[in-house]
Amino acid sequence: MGSLITQEQIDRLVTLALAEDLGTGDVTTDSIVLADSVCEAVITAKEKLVVCGLPVVRAVFTKLDAETVFHHPEIAEGTEIQKGQPLMKIRAKASALLKGERSALNILQRLSGIATLTRKFVKEAGAVQIL
Template sequence: MPLQADLQRAMADAVRRALEEDLGPGDVTSTWTLPPDQRARGTFVAKEGGVIAGLLVAREVFRQLDEAVVLTFWVEDGTSVAPGTAVATVEGPAIPILSGERTALNFLQRMSGIATATRRYVEAVAGTGAVILDTRKTAPGLRALDKWAVRLGGGQNHRQGLYDMVLIKDNHIAAAGGIAQAVERVRARNRAGLPVEVEVKTLAELDEVLALEPPVDRIMLDNMDLPTMREAVRRTAGRIPLEASGGVNLERVRAIAETGVDYISVGALTHSVRALDISLELEPWAP
């Protein structure tokens, strides 16, 4: 399936910036050790099991360096692989392959790490009806790619930024003078009809949001313990979708889901992800 135009642009821009950062005026090691007509062939291998993501980004790396470099995929993005799986082969002029190796791996390893972590959370809540969401806690400049990797892992995206959804948090509430005041001000200016979510930390705040008419689109339960979440679900009674947030990890995400919340947002998917171990193994060159 072709990428959406905005994602294609974000990918190309991220790759351009990464190559500029790494190459500077040129790859002195590769250009000084290899003749310009030398060719190379190599295989990207997953050293550990996980979910592969970022193959299209790796292809874009080599495309920007030299369109003569060909990257062939042996699995699709979003595929779970076992350790030792060959996920792609690259072939073409040796200098751009070596110059792009680290940048391609950086994207591929990070995105695969995000997709792998997301898949684990999704599997942990399977059967509960809860949806795993990401957050805005992404690497600066890589939000589109980080959130793409979450989708490839089976999760869903929360808001993309500060422009596509209203999320009234504790500091907004404090500055506005209260929940009702903050929501009223948003509604007076929300001509685009953006969805409105309000963060609550206590059951009393929850009751205040539930009393608003018309209802808001979603309520975030921030750092609540399990009994309080269960009571929040009981009081809400399905009238407004509930999102659990804060202190979410793999050990307790199933218990959170079983309280009956609709969404669980997990900052760890992107802010502290461990890269998946993937390497590029070049074949010996014979003239």
């Protein structure tokens, strides 16, 4: 099955999320983080969940740092993962990680929450025909 969302829609969502979270800028990050400083971050599941939103997470950090590198296990959208399991490792400019983490995590949590609840309802419904 193909993607249900276009890259244009992802880009629009990322632009809106970053505009809301950063406004006119991140004064703290810009003041204390060296411009060329690079670091790594790992996104780890805080609970058992159905993964949804990884392309959006990649888009957030890529928009802030075009040289961002993503390392992640073979986790596809819709995969059920366990608490503590890593979803993605990100290597980018420290400023990009700090500026993008809130938007990326908010979107990932929201989409994965919807996917997880939907999976629960599908399992509960079992063989019940809806239409």
